[in-house]
Amino acid sequence: MVKVEGYEVPEGLYYSKDFEWIKIEGDKVRMGVTDYAQKSLREIVYAELPSAGGEVKQGEPYGTVESVKAVSDLIAAISGTIEEVNGEVQSKPELLNEDPYVKGWLLVVKPANLQAELANLMDFAKAVEWHKAQAQSK
Amino acid sequence: MARRVIVVGANASGVEAASAARKKDRTAEITLITLEKNAGYSRCGLPFVLGGQIPDFKDLIVYPPAFFQMLKLNLKNETKVTAINTKEKTVTAVDKAGTTETLQYDSLVIATGADAFMPSIKGREKQGILSLRTIEDGEKIRQAVQNGAKSAVIMGAGLIGLETGVALIERGLKVIIVEMLPQILPQMLDADMAKIVQEHLQEKGMVIVTGKTVEEFLGDDNVRAIMAGGEKIEADLFISAFGVRANTKLAVDAGIPLGETRAIKTNARMETDVKDVYAVGDCAEAPNVITHKQVCSQLGTIAVREGKVAGANAAGDYSLFTGVLASAVTKLFEIEAGVTGLTEAAAARNRIEVVTGAIGSKTAADYYPTAKPVKVKLVVEKESQRIIGAQVVGGAEVTQRINAISFAIQKQMTVRELAKADTAYAPPLNETWDPMVLAAEMVLMKLR
Numbered sequence: 001m002v003k004v005e006g007y008e009v010p011e012g013l014y015y016s017k018d019f020e021w022i023k024i025e026g027d028k029v030r031m032g033v034t035d036y037a038q039k040s041l042r043e044i045v046y047a048e049l050p051s052a053g054g055e056v057k058q059g060e061p062y063g064t065v066e067s068v069k070a071v072s073d074l075i076a077a078i079s080g081t082i083e084e085v086n087g088e089v090q091s092k093p094e095l096l097n098e099d100p101y102v103k104g105w106l107l108v109v110k111p112a113n114l115q116a117e118l119a120n121l122m123d124f125a126k127a128v129e130w131h132k133a134q135a136q137s138k
Numbered sequence: 139m140a141r142r143v144i145v146v147g148a149n150a151s152g153v154e155a156a157s158a159a160r161k162k163d164r165t166a167e168i169t170l171i172t173l174e175k176n177a178g179y180s181r182c183g184l185p186f187v188l189g190g191q192i193p194d195f196k197d198l199i200v201y202p203p204a205f206f207q208m209l210k211l212n213l214k215n216e217t218k219v220t221a222i223n224t225k226e227k228t229v230t231a232v233d234k235a236g237t238t239e240t241l242q243y244d245s246l247v248i249a250t251g252a253d254a255f256m257p258s259i260k261g262r263e264k265q266g267i268l269s270l271r272t273i274e275d276g277e278k279i280r281q282a283v284q285n286g287a288k289s290a291v292i293m294g295a296g297l298i299g300l301e302t303g304v305a306l307i308e309r310g311l312k313v314i315i316v317e318m319l320p321q322i323l324p325q326m327l328d329a330d331m332a333k334i335v336q337e338h339l340q341e342k343g344m345v346i347v348t349g350k351t352v353e354e355f356l357g358d359d360n361v362r363a364i365m366a367g368g369e370k371i372e373a374d375l376f377i378s379a380f381g382v383r384a385n386t387k388l389a390v391d392a393g394i395p396l397g398e399t400r401a402i403k404t405n406a407r408m409e410t411d412v413k414d415v416y417a418v419g420d421c422a423e424a425p426n427v428i429t430h431k432q433v434c435s436q437l438g439t440i441a442v443r444e445g446k447v448a449g450a451n452a453a454g455d456y457s458l459f460t461g462v463l464a465s466a467v468t469k470l471f472e473i474e475a476g477v478t479g480l481t482e483a484a485a486a487r488n489r490i491e492v493v494t495g496a497i498g499s500k501t502a503a504d505y506y507p508t509a510k511p512v513k514v515k516l517v518v519e520k521e522s523q524r525i526i527g528a529q530v531v532g533g534a535e536v537t538q539r540i541n542a543i544s545f546a547i548q549k550q551m552t553v554r555e556l557a558k559a560d561t562a563y564a565p566p567l568n569e570t571w572d573p574m575v576l577a578a579e580m581v582l583m584k585l586r
Contacts (some may be wrong), residue, residue, distance in 0.1 A: 019204055041203035047182055062162075067156050072208035115484065 005135030008035040012102050014118060016126040018075035021101065026107050029114065031077055032105040033065065033096060036131060041067040043101070044096045049074075049106060054082045056109060058117050063106070064095065072107065078117045082122070083107035105136050141166040142242055143452050144229050146219045146388065147249030148480040151419030151445035153201055155247045156448030158457075160209045160227030166453055169212040171219055171240060176273055177201065184276045185298070186468035188283070195273045195280075196372035200529050222246065222392035224412045232263030236576050245414045245452035248389055249445065250404060252382035252420035252436055269378045270302050281437055283309050287374035290314070290575040291364055293352050295322035297468050299379030302527065303344055306375075306471050314345040316352055316366045324467060328481045330496065331515055331529045338473040347371075384421040384434055397423045401434035405568045406458045408448035427548065428480055429488045429528045435464045440543065465539045474536035478544040479527030482517050493525075495553075495580030499573035501534045503565035511535050514573040516543075516553065518581045523552045528574075539574055553581045 002009050007067050013021045019044040023030045038044060056062045061073035083118035089095050095104040112116070122130055143159045145152045148170040156170050178201030186192045205444065206213045216234040223230075229241045254269035256262055268278050290306050292299045295317035299448035303313045316321070321332040322339070334344055334366035348369030355376070357363065363372040379496070384401035395411045397403035402410055402417035404424060410417050419441035423432040441464055452459040485492045495516045502509035510533025528543040530536045546556055557579050561572035 036202075036204055039209060040202050040208060066161075069154075070205065070209055071161050073210075102584060 002128065006133055007039060007135070008101070009124070009127050009131055011124045013101070013127075014077070014121040014123060015130070016077040017077065017130070018077070020075060020077040020107040022077045024114070025101075025108075026109065028083060029078055029080065029109050029111050030105050031107050031109060033074065033100055035074075035100050036134065038097050038100045038104075041065065041070045041072060042079055042097075043068050044093045046101050046104070047093045047096065049085050049090060050082060052082050052085050054120070056080060056082060058120065065093070077121060078108035078109065078111050079113055080100050080111040141453065142244045143163050143168045143172045143244040143247070143449075144241060144245075145249055145449075146222075146229065146246040147173070147247075147251055147419070148172035148213060148215070149181065149249070149419075149422075149441075150453075151251075151261050151441035152247065152249035153178040153446075154442040154445030155249060155416070155418055155449030155452065156210060156422045157212050158446045159247075159453035159557075160211065160244075160361045161350075162453035162455040164207070166579050167212070168210070168344060169214065171214045171217050171229070173216065173218050174272060175216055177213055177215055178205070179273060180438070181271065184270050184273070185301035185305045186450060187276055188270075188279055188302065193540045195276055195581075196360075198273070199563065209517045217537060219388060221390055222248075222415075224392055224394065224415055227414070235249050235365055242464065243414075244517070246416065247445075247452050248410070248415065248417040248421060249419045249441075250332060250385040250388055250421045252384050253378045254378060254379055255383045258351075259352050259355060261361070264355050264357055264359060264361045266353065266357075266360040267376050267378055270298055271382070271586060278376070279306075282375050283311065287311060291316060291371055291373040292377045292379055293364070294324060294379035294381060295319075295346065295348070296379060297323070297466070299377075300339070300470055301449065301468060302377060302379060303339075307343055307350045311375070312344075312345075312373075314347065314371055316350055316364070316371070317346070317348045317476060318351045320349045322346060323332055323475065325577070326468075326477045327475060327482075327529050328483055328515065331475070331513065334513060334531045335470060335473055335475050342471045345351060382420060382436055384436075386421055388463075389417065390505065398436040399432050401432075403432075404429040404436045405462075406452045407456075408444050408473070409451065414452075416452055420446040424459055425461045426480075427463050431464055432489070433464070435462045437464060437466055437561035439465065449559050462549075463544055465540055466542055472533060473531065475529070475574070476529045476540035477523070477527070477529045479547045480517055481527055482515075483530065485517055485526065490526065493518050493581050493584045496576040497573050497576040497580055499530060499569055499576060508566065512536070512539075512573055514539065514577045516556075516574070516577040516581055517534070518553045518585075520585075523554060523585065524550055525553055525556060525578075530576075535568075539572075543574060553578045557582055 056076035067090040198251025221230040289312040354365040401423040465478040500509040
């Protein structure tokens with residue numbers, strides 16, 4: 001696990017500038033929010049997620065997360081059909097703070113246009129640079 | 139059309155207002171405008187960066203860029219608001235590049251804070267008088283220390299003055315505090331409680347001169363010494379900690395009325411006398427819970443509570459600010475000091491007759507090796523027998539006692555009720571009778 005300015009950025013994932021990560025698992029994609037996102041929002045108390053069977057579209061909101069002091073849209077990192085929703089996160093939203101990359105995953109999606117959309121995301125190396133730049137701009 | 143909320147100022151109260159507005163209205167266009175380079179950082183943490191407990195000023199930034207982005211808060215930093223037009227409902231701002239922009243608002247929150255106050259002392263135009271209000275101020279002091287400053291004069295023995303003094307002693311400087319009033323922490327503690335803190339600071343090497351006014355800054359272009367009470371005091375570093383004054387210029391120019399404290403007048407929704415314009419934090423006043431008089435407490439805790447109320451109202455919600463008790467704590471070397479409600483002196487100024495009780499006790503069972511002294515002073519209104527204030531000074535466990543008494547005051551608890559309070563005990567953690575309860579018993583005896 002690589003830490004950039006105190007934020008975890010695991011290898012092997014793709015990242016969006018809307019603070020989401022995706023992990024390619026065969027022909028499916030798992031997605032969630034980054035460590036940087038959860039640390040910025042702090043204690044997350046509520047997650048509103050869509051239902052399986054629905055569609056998500058890259059760059060568009062599909063749900064919201066709410067912390068004691070903040071509320072934010074969840075912006076889809078890729079487009080596709082929702083196959084699974086992490087129900088555990090809805091009952092235990094603190095999983096997003098405790099383990100954003102593993103237990104705190106949000107959706108499993110069957111991607112509609114993965115290869116083309118990956119071009120809009122950051123790979124590990126780019127994500128490390130981006131996190132550094134974010135931390136420096138503060 | 140989406141509601142447009144503009145917040146002028148992006149620190150404690152401003153960011154809180156913007157987030158509260160976002161919580162209420164998910165589609166509003168929310169803009170934060172700040173003159174500073176950094177938004178959303180903790181001013182209260184500045185002395186602890188100087189002291190070295192916190193590695194860097196950057197670490198004080200509570201809200202990283204992602205926070206603003208995720209909440210869709212449009213942050214304009216290094217941008218100066220030059221005018222507010224409450225008739226047209228516009229704000230005019232000039233950015234770093236010199237570009238002027240006029241923005242329309244539906245609701246406006248003024249969170250312009252306060253500026254370090256400098257009395258009209260002879261020679262005050264000379265170079266080298268620092269203060270500690272912003273990260274930039276902190277960087278200047280740190281630079282001076284790194285450049286080899288060996289001694290510092292700090293003018294003012296309030297929280298910022300003393301916390302900065304402690305930090306500089308920890309950095310190896312010789313520190314002299316000059317205070318005009320006869321005691322340290324005059325806003326916070328009564329003289330009897332302040333004395334305990336002063337003795338601790340003096341044991342740690344801080345030189346404290348009370349009852350002396352700074353009369354002049356000496357030196358050619360740069361300050362080299364001050365005259366205080368007819369005595370010349372030389373030093374390498376001069377820090378003014380005379381306090382802060384509400385920054386109300388924008389509001390005054392816009393015709394927004396000030397109140398009796400010369401801070402911006404507000405109602406219980408933190409709205410000014412001008413509809414849809416709110417004011418919060420160090421530039422605004424609000425009523426004291428006990429005296430019902432307007433006060434400008436200029437505490438971070440009050441700032442964020444006011445910000446939350448104003449932000450919600452600005453976004454169409456209904457929320458009230460319930461008033462100021464001005465609970466505050468500090469840690470200076472190994473001693474902690476706290477206050478809630480009125481001191482005995484503040485009660486006297488407000489013509490409130492009180493009975494006080496002060497008990498010296500320990501933070502653990504007397505026989506327990508880690509037990510440290512702690513003193514609790516209760517201030518009780520004579521007729522109602524309600525607790526209206528408390529001060530706690532001790533080696534540990536001050537904050538939660540202050541919080542407990544703060545709740546008691548807010549619930550209008552009488553001293554008789556506090557004397558029966560069911561408090562917790564174990565030898566390493568507390569005495570069988572909490573000192574708060576003993577102080578209450580002492581007051582009851584005086585009331586007999």
